[in-house]
Amino acid sequence: MQSQRIALVIACLIPALQVRAEEYVVDQINKSFVMTGKPITALKLKKGDTVSFKNGDPFFHNIFSLSELQTFDLGSYPAGEARAVKFEAAGTVDVECAIHPDMHMTVEVE
Amino acid sequence: MRSISFLTRPGFFLVLACLSWGGAQAGILDYRRPPILPPPAGNESTPARVALGKVLFFDPRLSGSKWISCATCHNPALGWADGLPTGIGHGMQNLARSTPTVLNTAYNKFQFWDGRARSLEEQALGPILNAGEMHRDIDGLLRDLSAIDGYRTMFAAAYREDGISEAAIGKALAAYERTLITTEAPFDAWVEGNESAITDSAKRGFVLFEGKAKCNLCHQGFNFQDDGFHNLGLKERGKPDPGRYAQRALPAARGAFKTPTLRELSLTAPYMHNGAYATLQQVIDHYNRGGDVRTNLSPNMHPLNLSTTEKSDLIEFLGALNSTNPLTETIPILPQ
Numbered sequence: 122m123q124s125q126r127i128a129l130v131i132a133c134l135i136p137a138l139q140v141r142a143e144e145y146v147v148d149q150i151n152k153s154f155v156m157t158g159k160p161i162t163a164l165k166l167k168k169g170d171t172v173s174f175k176n177g178d179p180f181f182h183n184i185f186s187l188s189e190l191q192t193f194d195l196g197s198y199p200a201g202e203a204r205a206v207k208f209e210a211a212g213t214v215d216v217e218c219a220i221h222p223d224m225h226m227t228v229e230v231e
Numbered sequence: 232m233r234s235i236s237f238l239t240r241p242g243f244f245l246v247l248a249c250l251s252w253g254g255a256q257a258g259i260l261d262y263r264r265p266p267i268l269p270p271p272a273g274n275e276s277t278p279a280r281v282a283l284g285k286v287l288f289f290d291p292r293l294s295g296s297k298w299i300s301c302a303t304c305h306n307p308a309l310g311w312a313d314g315l316p317t318g319i320g321h322g323m324q325n326l327a328r329s330t331p332t333v334l335n336t337a338y339n340k341f342q343f344w345d346g347r348a349r350s351l352e353e354q355a356l357g358p359i360l361n362a363g364e365m366h367r368d369i370d371g372l373l374r375d376l377s378a379i380d381g382y383r384t385m386f387a388a389a390y391r392e393d394g395i396s397e398a399a400i401g402k403a404l405a406a407y408e409r410t411l412i413t414t415e416a417p418f419d420a421w422v423e424g425n426e427s428a429i430t431d432s433a434k435r436g437f438v439l440f441e442g443k444a445k446c447n448l449c450h451q452g453f454n455f456q457d458d459g460f461h462n463l464g465l466k467e468r469g470k471p472d473p474g475r476y477a478q479r480a481l482p483a484a485r486g487a488f489k490t491p492t493l494r495e496l497s498l499t500a501p502y503m504h505n506g507a508y509a510t511l512q513q514v515i516d517h518y519n520r521g522g523d524v525r526t527n528l529s530p531n532m533h534p535l536n537l538s539t540t541e542k543s544d545l546i547e548f549l550g551a552l553n554s555t556n557p558l559t560e561t562i563p564i565l566p567q
């Protein structure tokens with residue numbers, strides 16, 4: 122009986138434990154990277170997760186990385202628009218804005 | 232993980248605060264004079280450091296020819312620039328870019344038109360060693376300075392640990408430059424509530440600056456810059472200049488240059504990284520056309536459709552950013 126119950130609990134947990142790729146939203150506000158209202162300089166996530174960079178300023182931003190691990194250039198996009206990147210390899214990726222290079226953060230992929 | 236709601240954004244409260252302060256002036260407090268960026272650790276300002284930086288700034292013995300000082304190009308009598316479309320360096324050679332003012336560089340997070348130096352400390356050694364500018368070898372410079380009694384005393388007082396060294400020269404020049412800040416302009420008095428400090432035309436110009444003309448997409452805050460790099464679609468005047476692209480090889484960086492301050496413009500013509508425009512009228516006409524060259528043009532640039540009156544209002548507003556009593560400087564007697 123007891124072991125059956127445990128099995129049931131385990132069975133229920135399996136879908137939750139399955140590795141689901143997360144989607145994070147990082148806002149650009151007042152020329153800084155912001156997550157859930159707070160400025161961030163680093164973000165930890167898992168391989169396969171996605172980060173959506175959302176422009177909350179009235180002017181364009183252009184998020185890119187020229188890191189060895191992963192390079193991307195999301196191009197310039199206006200207020201309200203978001204563009205997403207999937208992080209596929211483990212390691213550290215430097216993320217910057219091509220227009221406002223003081224906007225800088227790292228993404229640590231586990 | 233969700234994007235944050237509008238209500239939790241600090242900007243929202245700022246807008247509220249400003250709305251209750253004076254309807255038409257939402258965000259006006261953003262233009263108040265902030266403290267300068269803190270100096271890097273180990274170069275806190277002291278009178279001895281500023282005094283040393285000042286004599287170095289005016290000393291032509293820092294150059295290979297012993298003829299060019301920082302002040303030759305960054306001339307305090309010409310708004311700390313040189314009044315030329317592009318600089319003239321060692322051996323009278325024409326430089327590719329215009330000499331920017333050193334006023335308010337203490338607020339810059341990036342130095343040079345392409346942002347290739349981050350701190351003033353790092354920037355200062357650039358022109359000394361640059362073959363086109365002051366053309367000096369560092370060993371020769373350190374030897375010469377060490378032979379001058381007055382400098383030995385000043386370096387010892389300012390940088391006991393570094394002594395007469397490359398690092399101390401950069402630090403001293405930076406410490407001095409951090410004191411070169413624009414003084415109060417009529418616009419500043421208006422921001423503080425003196426309604427009659429600027430003309431009605433300047434007030435209309437300010438509304439255009441933040442509204443129809445959208446200048447504040449890039450020229451922001453007290454120093455009217457954004458530590459950003461933009462391609463304004465200027466026609467090339469000489470060899471194509473990659474601008475920021477040399478630092479970051481991305482399409483948006485090609486032909487992009489750092490947004491300069493808009494303070495003290497009456498003293499710093501001609502304008503733009505290549506000195507393309509002699510007058511502010513020409514600058515405004517450029518923006519009104521939405522730029523000339525479309526390749527890699529900043530997406531923030533658009534034709535503005537400004538009337539003649541609107542253009543002169545904008546120019547009147549820029550005039551209100553000139554200091555009432557611009558910073559003056561006494562020329563120092565150099566150490567012997």
Ligand SMILES: [Cu+2]
Binds near residue numbers: 220
């Ligand atoms: Cu940006």
